[in-house]
Amino acid sequence: MSFELKERGNQLYKEGDYNGAEELYSQAISKNPREPTFFTNRALTRTKLEKWAGVEQDARAAVDLYGQKSPNSLKSRWYLAQALLGLHRSQEAYEVAIDAYRASLTAKSGQTENLSKTVLRAKQAIWAAKETSRLREMNQTLTTMEQLIETDLKRGLDDLQGQLDRGAIGETGFLEDQKALREDSEKNIQNLREAFRIASKGEVQERVVPDYLVDGITFEIMHDPVITPSGTSFDRIGITKYVEQSGVDPITRAPSSVNDLRPNYALKAACEEFLTNNGWAVDW
Template identity: 30%
Template sequence: MTAVELKDQGNRLFAMKKFEAAISCYTKAIIKSPNTPTFFTNRALCHLKLKQWEQAIQDCRHALDMDRSLVKGHFFLGQALVELGYYDESIASLKRAYDLAKEQRMNFGDDIASALRSAKKKRWNVIEEKRIQQEIALQTYLNRLISEELQRQQEMVRQMYKDTDCTEELKNIEQEHSFMF
């Protein structure tokens, strides 16, 4: 079989959702014609369907090394990168795919734009979660400092009024600090 026939067979297998078998066909096509980027992007899409993110990234990068204007190469790369948490790189790839698709007048419907929005949202969620965790840590730290200061002041009052009743002074200190919590 020729490389193109192997690719066509891989496409038929892909349509039947036989992704492993399709990968095998695309791999054989690549062996026969290693400088055809489409074979790599087709195989990358199979890897995406199988959630094999690293292999998809590798195939996309290989295809893009041969042709930087491949919309599918950037699109699939962006999809795989977002799954591994590389949000900035994913967004850059998806933005490039979106721009190239517009330049080349290719219609991907809302697929690329939707993936781009999703990647941006995931990145925002990670940043927001980190910000919230930092805020919680800061609040915990400040509460501890306030509590320690309250204890220090109470102990100081107790030391000053060793033999006398200092209940009123302690209440004043507690009241002062209660506004801080």
């Protein structure tokens, strides 16, 4: 019966009825709480609904059921990292994602690319938090204005939660409005920072590392990038070690050797120019 509920949930998920799918997966879990796929399916559904606390709960339950060391847990650990990012716990997200990423390399798992992207997102979130602290230390007026924006966001989110609790709005509307409030707040802060950048003639500005300069294995800025047959660039040391150990391309899983790697001179020049003009990025 529980697996029938799961299959019905899968059908609703495919149709885009995420709330209905979540309910059926919940019923399946209540009947069989030892089946990890029920939790992973509900975690995925809750990801679509951006119910991050629920995603965290389900992902952790699935990891416990699969076993931390099992390759089968890698997808659940990816969901967990996404949930932690959604909950603004970027350091925890990074630790979960980088550990799972390394395990995926050993297991030659199809989750490697997803985990790689999540590691980078977590690292960017950690850096963004540090940049916020740095910018606010530089300018008290900026600090005060950003805190006003954040206070306004909290007030709006609390009001939405009250409407949900009173039944004035449904859960779908609540999630949509919540997302819109967060996006507006982020946009307002970025506009504010741009205004301060212009006013200070560049002295007060956010520092950002472009994604294309970051290695997908070490997650550091590349200094000697090479390109694989699949068209993806990596820093030479990391990809050489990876290919020697695994014998496959980390993205396509196709057979590969060190001889297949070719220097990416244009990207190397871009990395060198960026580091020359942004010495702080060495410690990114």
